[in-house]
Amino acid sequence: MADIYAELKQRALKLFKDQDLLSERVWIRARPLSIEEAIGNPEADDFPLQKGKEKLMQAEFM
Numbered sequence: 001m002a003d004i005y006a007e008l009k010q011r012a013l014k015l016f017k018d019q020d021l022l023s024e025r026v027w028i029r030a031r032p033l034s035i036e037e038a039i040g041n042p043e044a045d046d047f048p049l050q051k052g053k054e055k056l057m058q059a060e061f062m
Contacts, residue, residue: 030059 016022035049038056048054 027062028059029062030057032056033058 032055037058038049039047049056
């Protein structure tokens with residue numbers, strides 16, 4: 001699993017360098033969405049989100 005994070009970090013750093021974002025201050029605000037925000041109110045109740053097994057994240061970049 002650590003290899004995935006290392007690869008993600010490496011690719012993100014390359015994108016940031018390519019777009020010259022490392023010289024700018026960027027604010028990131030993130031939070032897990034509620035079940036209704038993530039999938040609404042579906043009739044089925046077997047989604048992993050509804051069972052608390054997963055969370056969907058939202059991030060805002062400012």
